[in-house]
Amino acid sequence: MENTDTDKRPLDFIRQIITDDLNSGKHKQSITRFPPEPNGFLHIGHAKSICLNFGVAGEFNGICHLRFDDTNPSKEDVTYVESIQKDVKWLGFDWGEQIFFASDYFDKLYDFAVQLIESGHAFVCQLTPEQMREYRGTLTEPGKESPYRNRSVQENLALFQRMKNGDFPEGSHVLRAKIDMGSPNLNMRDPVIYRILKAHHHRTGDKWQIYPMYDYTHCLSDMLEGITHSLCTLEFQDHRPLYDWVLDTLKTPCHPKQIEFARLNLTYTVMSKRKLLQMVEGNYVDGWDDPRMLTISGLRRRGYTPASIRNFCKTIGIGKSDSRISMGVLENEIRNDLNVKAERRMCVLDPVKVIIDNFPDDRIEEVTGKNHPQDPDRGERSLPFTKELFIERDDFMEDPPKKYHRLGPGREVRLRYGYLIQYASHVKDEQTGEILEIHCTYDPESKGGTAPDGRKVKGTIHWVSAVKGVPVTVNMYDRLFKVEDPEEDKDIDFLEQLNPQSRIVLTQAIAEPALVLLQPGESVQFERQGYFCLDPVQPKKDNKFVFNRTVTLRDSWEKTS
RNA sequence: UGGGGCGUCGCCAAGCGGUAAGGCACCGGGUUUUGAUCCCGGCAUUCGUAGGUUCGAAUCCUGCCGCCCCAGCCA
Numbered sequence: 001m002e003n004t005d006t007d008k009r010p011l012d013f014i015r016q017i018i019t020d021d022l023n024s025g026k027h028k029q030s031i032t033r034f035p036p037e038p039n040g041f042l043h044i045g046h047a048k049s050i051c052l053n054f055g056v057a058g059e060f061n062g063i064c065h066l067r068f069d070d071t072n073p074s075k076e077d078v079t080y081v082e083s084i085q086k087d088v089k090w091l092g093f094d095w096g097e098q099i100f101f102a103s104d105y106f107d108k109l110y111d112f113a114v115q116l117i118e119s120g121h122a123f124v125c126q127l128t129p130e131q132m133r134e135y136r137g138t139l140t141e142p143g144k145e146s147p148y149r150n151r152s153v154q155e156n157l158a159l160f161q162r163m164k165n166g167d168f169p170e171g172s173h174v175l176r177a178k179i180d181m182g183s184p185n186l187n188m189r190d191p192v193i194y195r196i197l198k199a200h201h202h203r204t205g206d207k208w209q210i211y212p213m214y215d216y217t218h219c220l221s222d223m224l225e226g227i228t229h230s231l232c233t234l235e236f237q238d239h240r241p242l243y244d245w246v247l248d249t250l251k252t253p254c255h256p257k258q259i260e261f262a263r264l265n266l267t268y269t270v271m272s273k274r275k276l277l278q279m280v281e282g283n284y285v286d287g288w289d290d291p292r293m294l295t296i297s298g299l300r301r302r303g304y305t306p307a308s309i310r311n312f313c314k315t316i317g318i319g320k321s322d323s324r325i326s327m328g329v330l331e332n333e334i335r336n337d338l339n340v341k342a343e344r345r346m347c348v349l350d351p352v353k354v355i356i357d358n359f360p361d362d363r364i365e366e367v368t369g370k371n372h373p374q375d376p377d378r379g380e381r382s383l384p385f386t387k388e389l390f391i392e393r394d395d396f397m398e399d400p401p402k403k404y405h406r407l408g409p410g411r412e413v414r415l416r417y418g419y420l421i422q423y424a425s426h427v428k429d430e431q432t433g434e435i436l437e438i439h440c441t442y443d444p445e446s447k448g449g450t451a452p453d454g455r456k457v458k459g460t461i462h463w464v465s466a467v468k469g470v471p472v473t474v475n476m477y478d479r480l481f482k483v484e485d486p487e488e489d490k491d492i493d494f495l496e497q498l499n500p501q502s503r504i505v506l507t508q509a510i511a512e513p514a515l516v517l518l519q520p521g522e523s524v525q526f527e528r529q530g531y532f533c534l535d536p537v538q539p540k541k542d543n544k545f546v547f548n549r550t551v552t553l554r555d556s557w558e559k560t561s
Numbered sequence: 562u563g564g565g566g567c568g569u570c571g572c573c574a575a576g577c578g579g580u581a582a583g584g585c586a587c588c589g590g591g592u593u594u595u596g597a598u599c600c601c602g603g604c605a606u607u608c609g610u611a612g613g614u615u616c617g618a619a620u621c622c623u624g625c626c627g628c629c630c631c632a633g634c635c636a
Contacts, residue, residue, distance in 0.1 A: 009575085009582095009583080010574095010575055010576080010582080010583090012574095012575095016577095035636095036636095037635085039635090069636065071635095071636080072635060072636075074635095075635075075636090125634095129633085129634060132634075133632070133633090136632055137563095138563085138632060139563055139564075139632060140562065140563045140564095141563080170634085171634065173634095174634050176634095183564085184564040184565090185563090185564055185565075185631080186631055186632050187631075189632085192633090192634050194634085195634035196634080197634085211634095213633095213635085213636090214635070215636090217636095218636085234565095234566070234567090234629080234630070235629095235631080235636095236630095237565055237566060237630075237631090238565055238630070238631050239631090240565090241565095260566085262567090262629095267572085315573085315584055315585080316574085316584090317573070317574055317575085317584095319567095319573085319574070320566070320567065321566090321567050321568070321573095321574095321628095321629090322566095322567070322629050322630090323572080323573060323574090324572080324573090325572070325573060326571090326572050326573080326585070326586075328572085328585060328586065329572080329573075329584080329585050329586090332584090332585060332586095335597090335598095339597080339598060340598095344595075346595095370594095373593090373594085373595075373597095373598080374598065374599080403596095405596060406596095414594055415594095416594060416595070448594085449594045450594075457594090459594095459596080460594045460595065460596095461595090462595075525595085525597085527597080528595045528596080528597075529595090530597095553595075553596095553597050553598090554597065554598090555596070556597090557596040
């Protein structure tokens with residue numbers, strides 16, 4: 001990892017706990033784990049957890065396991081386990097040999113369940129789901145004990161065995177922990193730990209008819225792997241007593257410590273896998289890797305770098321208060337990274353023709369541009385300059401305000417790395433008012449952009465040769481939702497808050513020739529516009545190169561649309 | 562009207578009884594052949610609120626207010 005952080009940021013509360021446990025000798029090494037359920041693609045929220053768990057391992061000379069929490073075959077799939085591994089690797093983390101599956105523990109988990117039954121701590125219940133809900137009680141009233149709660153150990157053992165054998169239909173029997181129906185914590189009211197599920201599991205096939213529940217599986221998986229610190233999100237705080245109960249009751253040799261932290265929320269997007277799935281399946285976006293999605297694969301396709309995502313996770317920190325981080329923070333990280341890494345190129349997104357009246361008709365002159373203005377080592381490239389050019393439609397105004405630094409009647413501007421040009425005239429469609437072409441004259445003495453007399457011009461604009469430029473398609477991506485929190489108003493479906501302008505496809509854009517040399521996924525800065533990458537998935541479409549806008553450049557010039 | 566959490570600048574976030582770090586955003590100024598980058602400078606007498614303890618509190622105690630999570634045979 002190319003991350004040289006010498007910063008002395010204070011430790012977050014989790015790293016403090018780990019530091020203390022290491023110093024006190026409670027543990028000689030920290031072992032964490034990232035435990036995704038393979039039922040969807042990873043998103044930036046998972047990146048926070050990945051950076052935390054793998055980050056801790058890296059900083060404390062510990063180990064971080066990758067463990068798939070695959071206990072619900074009805075929702076899980078191998079395609080997800082594959083994409084998850086790809087994304088974790090891409091983010092720059094390595095689990096080495098430490099890749100595990102909760103499903104690998106099914107036999108042991110079954111044996112533990114038998115132990116629980118034998119010690120009188122679990123029973124087979126035949127209440128229907130509806131009855132179970134009634135017996136559970138409410139937030140303010142205690143629950144009632146199941147009539148099946150006091151079956152004999154023998155009977156429970158036999159029934160559980162038959163559940164395993166597939167003798168009963170789904171929903172007819174469950175194995176429940178015998179805890180306390182009067183507990184104010186609903187999770188402790190005799191929670192279900194095994195249910196019958198006649199589904200094909202992506203790893204164990206049809207071996208099992210019963211599958212363990214999360215609360216029962218997670219703590220035991222952590223214990224089996226010798227996890228020291230089990231880091232999860234805030235909504236699991238109420239589950240911690242159950243996590244501890246299972247391990248205490250089974251008198252396991254080790255007892256990992258569960259610590260919860262706040263999950264990530266960002267403005268102008270949604271984070272839940274359920275909602276992301278809904279957008280994918282409803283075709284509101286073009287799949288899990290749509291560049292507007294905050295999935296890892298979407299960010300990758302958008303042009304975000306692993307380092308920018310890691311830095312983002314580092315700057316937001318770890319805490320316990322619900323928060324919603326401004327999208328600007330993420331954008332700031334990718335700008336910081338790409339400002340250093342991306343070479344500069346010119347591309348005219350919305351072209352209007354400029355004709356240099358005093359430039360020879362067929363002449364093609366080469367001018368040179370720096371690949372990176374702050375880094376001479378990045379070298380230079382050649383740019384063809386011709387009589388007919390394209391500039392940005394935005395860069396010309398018939399009646400510009402005084403602070404406008406671009407082209408207009410009577411004005412002279414610099415064509416970046418080219419020549420100084422002076423406005424001569426322009427022609428427009430009298431019907432529509434559309435500017436058709438702009439005539440200028442150039443100063444032959446100003447090649448490269450500076451005049452011998454040292455005169456200053458107010459602005460520098462980018463351009464592309466009309467004859468040598470190459471047509472490209474550019475996807476202008478913007479925030480996916482129109483509002484900061486699409487889930488704030490419970491009466492409005494979040495899908496109604498989608499930003500209809502989140503993707504604008506520009507088909508008339510024209511780029512400097514050097515742009516065709518890029519590799520798919522490679523990032524560049526289109527000067528004065530932003531950072532773009534050649535689409536890694538579909539670099540060419542209709543025989544034209546396709547670019548994705550990662551993020552705009554910061555713009556202190558208020559655009560008067 | 563049960564339980565579990567959380568409340569420090571517009572957004573995050575340090576702070577762990579000794580007198581409010583940092584980042585983003587924002588506002589000034591400088592450099593600049595990207596209105597970018599970069600560089601300087603500004604930006605909470607105040608820590609949800611009301612009391613109490615203390616020489617001294619954002620940090621300890623009490624009450625109140627606000628927000629989030631929990632009644633899946635999901636994770």
